[in-house]
Amino acid sequence: MHNVAVVAAHHVKSLELAIPAQVFGTASSQDKADGAVFGAPLYEVVVCGERADLVVCGRGGTELYRMTAPHDLTAALTADTVIVPGARTDIEPSTAVLDVLRQAHDRGARIASICCGAFILAAAGLLDGRRATTHWTSAGGLAQRFPQVEVDPSVLFVDDGDVLTSAGAATGLDLCVHMVRNDFGAAVAADVARHVVIPPQRDGGQAQFMVHREPTGDSGALQPTMRWLRDHLGEPLTLSDIARHAAVSPRTLNRRFREQTGTTPLQWLLTQRVRHAQELLETTALSVEEIARHCGFGTAINLRQHFTRRVHLSPQAYRHAFRAH
Numbered sequence: 592m593h594n595v596a597v598v599a600a601h602h603v604k605s606l607e608l609a610i611p612a613q614v615f616g617t618a619s620s621q622d623k624a625d626g627a628v629f630g631a632p633l634y635e636v637v638v639c640g641e642r643a644d645l646v647v648c649g650r651g652g653t654e655l656y657r658m659t660a661p662h663d664l665t666a667a668l669t670a671d672t673v674i675v676p677g678a679r680t681d682i683e684p685s686t687a688v689l690d691v692l693r694q695a696h697d698r699g700a701r702i703a704s705i706c707c708g709a710f711i712l713a714a715a716g717l718l719d720g721r722r723a724t725t726h727w728t729s730a731g732g733l734a735q736r737f738p739q740v741e742v743d744p745s746v747l748f749v750d751d752g753d754v755l756t757s758a759g760a761a762t763g764l765d766l767c768v769h770m771v772r773n774d775f776g777a778a779v780a781a782d783v784a785r786h787v788v789i790p791p792q793r794d795g796g797q798a799q800f801m802v803h804r805e806p807t808g809d810s811g812a813l814q815p816t817m818r819w820l821r822d823h824l825g826e827p828l829t830l831s832d833i834a835r836h837a838a839v840s841p842r843t844l845n846r847r848f849r850e851q852t853g854t855t856p857l858q859w860l861l862t863q864r865v866r867h868a869q870e871l872l873e874t875t876a877l878s879v880e881e882i883a884r885h886c887g888f889g890t891a892i893n894l895r896q897h898f899t900r901r902v903h904l905s906p907q908a909y910r911h912a913f914r915a916h
Contacts, residue, residue: 592632592633592634592635593633593634593635593671593672593774594634594635594637594669594670594671594672595611595615595634595635595636595637595670595671595672595673595674596637596638596639596662596666596667596670596672596673596674596695597611597612597636597637597638597639597673597674597676598639598640598641598664598667598673598674598675598676598688598691598692599638599639599640599641599645599647599658599660599676600641600675600676600678600684600685600688600711601641601642601645601646601678601682601685602646602647602648602652602678602679602682603645603646603647603648603676603677603678604647604648604649604676604677604678604706604707604760605647605648605649605655605656606760606761607676607677607705607706607708607760607763608638608647608676610676610705610760610763610764610767611636611674611676611705611763611767612636612638613764613787614764614767614768614771614783614787615633615634615636615767615771616632616634616636617629617783617786617787618632618633618634618771618775618779618780618782618783619631619632619633619779619782620633620779621778621779621782621874633771633774633775633779637661637662637666637670638660638661638662639660639661639662639663639664639665639666639667640658640659640660640662640663640664641663641664641685641687641688643659644657644658644659645657645658645659645660648678648679652679652681664687664688664691665691667691667692667695667700668691668694668695668698670695670700671700671701672700672701672702672703672770673692673695673696673700673701673702673703674703674704674705674708674767675692675702675703675704675705675708675711675712676704676705676706676708676763677704677705677706677707677708677710677726677760678707678708678710678711679707680707680710680729680732683714684710684711684714684715688711688715689711689714689715692711692712692715692717693715693716693717696715696717696753696754699753700753701753701754701755701770702717702753702754702755703754703755703756703757703766703767703770704725704755704756704757705757705760705762705763705766706725706726706729706757706758706759706760706762706763707725707726707729708756709723709724709725709733709756710725710729710732710733710736710737712754712756713733713736713737713740714737717754718737718739718740718754718756719737719739719740720739720740720741721740721741721751721754722741722742722743722749722751723740723741723742723743723749723751723754723756724742724743724744724746724747724748724749724756724757724758725742725744725756725758726758726759726760727744727745727758727759730742730743730744731744744758746758747762747765747766748762748765748766748769750769750773755769755770764787764789765789768780768783768784768787768789771783776869776870776873776913777866777869777870777873778869778870778873778874781866781870812851813837813847813848813851813852815837816833816836816837816844816856817859819836820833820856820859820860820863821863824860824863824864824867824885824886824887825884825885825886825887826887827887827889828860828887830844830845830856830857833856833857833860844856860887861897861901862901864886864887864888864897865886865897865898865901865902867885867886868882868883868886868888868894868898868906869902869909871885871886872906872909872910872913873910873913879891879894879895879906879907882894882906894906
């Protein structure tokens with residue numbers, strides 16, 4: 592199995608600490624017998640702490656409880672993926688934590704941070720010369736303390752290959768599901784999202800939710816419209832069709848999508864169609880032409896153009912690479 596080590600620094604944040612175990616612990620193979628909800632587990636997740644009697648914090652760094660991690664930091668040295676949850680940023684990370692992260696990275700492990708865990712990665716020198724993100728309220732502090740890091744406060748997460756960073760705590764869910772998708776495909780990732788009950792469509796480039804206006808009478812949520820779109824991916828939908836279903840004008844629909852997702856309704860729909868095409872390429876023997884019809888692209892040529900632009904592989908190359916993987 593793929594080994595994931597969650598490195599709990601002193602004064603680690605409670606929610607960020609729990610997220611990796613929840614997501615990676617849910618990921619399972621698609622081979623399910625006798626109506627089983629889960630298949631065989633795909634990850635082994637361990638929590639390793641820098642010391643006994645770790646302080647676990649809530650909002651503002653207030654102490655919630657103390658814990659002793661079941662493993663020490665050496666567990667991170669043999670892991671395939673190392674996750675660093677956020678911790679208090681006014682306390683310098685220990686030398687032991689920084690050394691372990693450097694050694695794990697030098698060995699070839701994938702390193703990821705959740706929220707203010709980016710400060711720990713930056714202190715270890717793992718973000719030097721890289722684009723990275725953190726919670727938008729902390730982005731200025733990260734950029735000031737570590738000027739060699741290219742801080743992008745406007746995205747949910749940044750995948751820089753072997754080092755990944757995410758924004759606020761809940762975006763750790765998006766980042767972890769993204770890593771599951773990279774490791775085991777879109778179908779497994781979608782299954783994890785369903786079980787954790789989060790939307791599977793939030794991409795790293797989506798904007799952080801930084802709209803702070805008071806709610807008004809027309810500030811409806813998009814979940815019903817998104818659900819309807821996912822149920823009708825194979826249909827030739829226009830912006831007017833979507834607005835009619837949402838019972839708003841196209842202009843209002845565009846505004847709401849940009850506020851809540853950072854993109855337009857049609858671009859969001861296109862992403863869902865590509866994701867669905869990935870699932871079908873992974874899990875079925877359907878031809879590219881049949882998949883194009885199922886996903887609403889109409890023709891194989893349209894599917895190839897959009898798929899290659901988003902995934903950087905042709906549909907056939909993706910199917911071959913995924914099966915080989």
